[in-house]
């Protein structure tokens with residue numbers, strides 16, 4: 004795609020009112036724009052990354068057999084009263100009176116989906132069932148200072164599973180942990196699964212997926228030997244409780260969580276199924292979240308450097324940034340256009356009439372995996388630079404084209 008046609012408002016300096024690395028870089032590079040605290044517009048490059056992250060999440064959930072739905076963000080109080088969460092979440096949930104009814108903007112969808120399933124009157128033949136959505140959620144966040152990692156409006160993937168018994172729920176619950184590991188691996192992130200307290204359901208079983216980063220607001224205890232990790236909220240042993248070796252406390256970003264509710268919703272909201280003897284039994288329910296917009300911020304935090312963003316190829320808005328430098332002859336112009344022609348959807352061609360310095364600075368800031376320079380100086384060759392390592396190679400234009408078709 005031609006850079007002159009896209010809307011990429013890069014800035015010479017990071018915005019003064021942002022404190023987080025991801026908030027600074029994503030805005031300076033023109034990926035997002037802050038409207039007010041914790042609320043961002045996603046611009047063409049940022050939206051491409053967000054969509055790529057969402058696609059990876061969709062692919063892995065669909066492969067596991069979950070089905071995608073889309074539920075309303077605007078919800079009635081009456082449902083939330085069934086679990087008492089209208090009251091317990093009132094500090095963080097946007098709630099108001101609409102005529103003679105009370106409504107709220109949801110930060111989670113357990114009440115809505117449990118109501119949906121109970122009204123469908125399932126039988127044992129319909130189970131298990133896994134439904135997920137990727138949807139904008141709202142949370143009245145007092146500390147909206149972490150860029151897109153802690154927004155008041157944010158994109159989430161939330162999956163809910165329904166089971167006839169605890170054994171079936173437990174098997175599905177562990178299966179989703181495998182799905183999550185696959186998703187984070189595909190995004191290039193090393194995640195640690197930790198046991199955690201259950202948020203508003205502290206007595207129930209829950210887990211978090213944490214990515215180590217100095218930008219994180221969480222702290223996890225990570226074993227130096229085995230794969231053990233635990234949120235330090237739960238205590239601070241100096242040694243790994245699993246293998247006895249030394250453990251270290253590290254800062255981390257929570258990118259996913261899973262909640263095993265057992266039969267809580269089945270009992271509390273009367274969500275039942277008919278078993279093979281015709282008897283109504285409570286359903287077993289679990290929910291599983293991934294912060295989609297938060298993951299974009301996490302990737303920016305983990306990989307970004309002093310020159311700008313550095314995107315893993317799996318989520319990069321384009322594979323390569325083609326820069327034209329200096330006065331090109333007709334053949335060189337053709338070479339540059341050839342990249343755009345052959346690989347249109349995966350190439351960003353900087354066709355703007357700007358100084359080389361300006362183009363190089365913007366390319367570093369935007370952080371596409373490869374930079375291809377077509378310049379008067381190089382003749383028939385092009386210079387290919389890997390953004391993450393800085394490694395440079397000179398190759399023919401045809402070879403560079405072939406290379407990009409394989410990565």
Ligand SMILES: [Zn+2]
Pocket residue numbers: 226227228229230231243244245246247248
């Ligand atoms: Zn250990």
